[in-house]
Amino acid sequence: MSAQNTRLGIWLMVLTTFIFAVQDGISRHLADNYNVLMVVMIRYWFFAAFVIAIGVRGAGGVRKAAATSQPVVQMFRGVLLAGEVCVMVLAFTLLGLVESHAIFACYPLLVAALSGPVLGEKVGWRRWAAIGAGFVGMLIVLQPGLRVFEPQALVALCSASMFALYGLLTRYVARKDSAATSFFWTGVSGAVVMSFIGIWFWEPMTGGDWVWMAILCVTGAGGHWTLIRVYEVAEASAVQPFAYFQLVFASTLGVLVFGEAIELSTALGAAVIVGAGLFALWREYKAKRRLAGG
Template identity: 45%
Template sequence: MNSKTIGYLYVLSAVTIFAVQDAFSKYLGAKYPPIMVTMIRFWAFAVFVTVFAAYSRQGLRKAVVTKRPLLQIFRGVILSSEIVVVIFAFTTAGLAMSQAILQVTPLLVTILSIPLLGEKVGWRRGAAVVIGLIGVMVLLNPTNVRFDITLLLPLVASFMYALYGIATRAVSRHDSAVTSVFYAGVAGAVAITLVGPFYWTPIRTEDWPFMAALCICGTLSHFLLIKAYGELSAVEVQPLTYLQLVFGVLIAVSVFGETVTWNMILGAIIVVGAGLFTVWREYRLGLKKPKQI
């Protein structure tokens, strides 16, 4: 197999594991405090990124050195906080609905990149963002008398992850990818550990395998995604990551008995379509720089 094929296999494997990981998060989040679940998951993630940095080409000593320490720490804090909100969303708004709404993240990154990174967005990407936000409104279905305020949780999580993405773009101008991965894991673990112990709840014996599986999925999925980016460009990886929505919905329906409604399907199609167009336009702009459209 050539490198491209291997890269696509890495992405598909990572996306599949991400979907399974979300299922474990929903299951455990319904039985234990999401903050505690996130803390244990980040402990495993911190060990992984430390080992990963140590065996990287630059080594652990250089990976620790950063030119933007506060921003790197912020990334870890916002990432761990976002995962807590996501788990809350899975257990309240539902796995399928949450996954659908979370697909708006690339559009929020585009919006936030204007004031925070000083990037310019042409009318085509601007139109895609507007269409994507309309898709979110379809997902939320505010005209429905059964509208639940908990549906805003995945939207908040999406906004938080967009901030994480913006911060990652900013630090990438100064630090290596290894350094960024290291700080995301370690800073996130330290931050959540300052709060998590106050929510500690004894874990039942029968649930430890699920907790272990969550930690393994969390580290393995990130490792595979890192490997994928080593073989493929972002524009090649991003479209396949939307398969997580498909896998997530299948798990939500078959395992947790959730119901998929017409507005969820239509809204998800609109949001994913707008997100794919935005990714494609960013790729095209990258090829045509410095020309701005």
């Protein structure tokens, strides 16, 4: 992988995190006024149309994009991600963008912790130390004894746990399926399940909010497209640490657009979580290098 491609991948990852942060801000605005399930359902309709269009244009068409020897796991992945999106958007309305993302930042640590039982990977003491440090960071954000057992604080943590499991299952299916196949099942499965659920919560929307919904759908597709490009031009280990920029962008939107405040405990806890996450990613990179003989 050339340095030029790695630099391009880093910039594309930063752009992706910015797009997703904007998407989160729009999701919060719409979910403040409409049912979360309806908002996510419409978003998934566009997402499904997007992945089907990509499948049609690819070699072999939709049939090849959908071909998999593990359809149950693929469907479960798609449903799990749809559920995670619903839970995270709900967290935005309960906690705001700043605190939700501060807690959600722990998901790479959850991936590291669960990679052993789910994927059979070895987790050494250094990564366990990083996981422990991230847990301390979460306690700082959640303020033990004050709010740690309130449902509002646990919603974002639930979302992070769901996304971590989704990431692990994505690694699992990647052993047999291509990224295009996983992407296809993610969009279609999510759209099907959200249609069955969200249609019961349909509410009329104003003209202005339909514009925001259209922007939400476009940013969703655009963000996924740039993310695909990221992994086409650069190694995941080189660009993954830059995914934490989403915390920065989302927090900035929360403060400037929604008038949220960044408390000292939230900033400190987020810094500990991000630091621990970066260390865990570095240890994973080193482990892969050793296995590759690099």
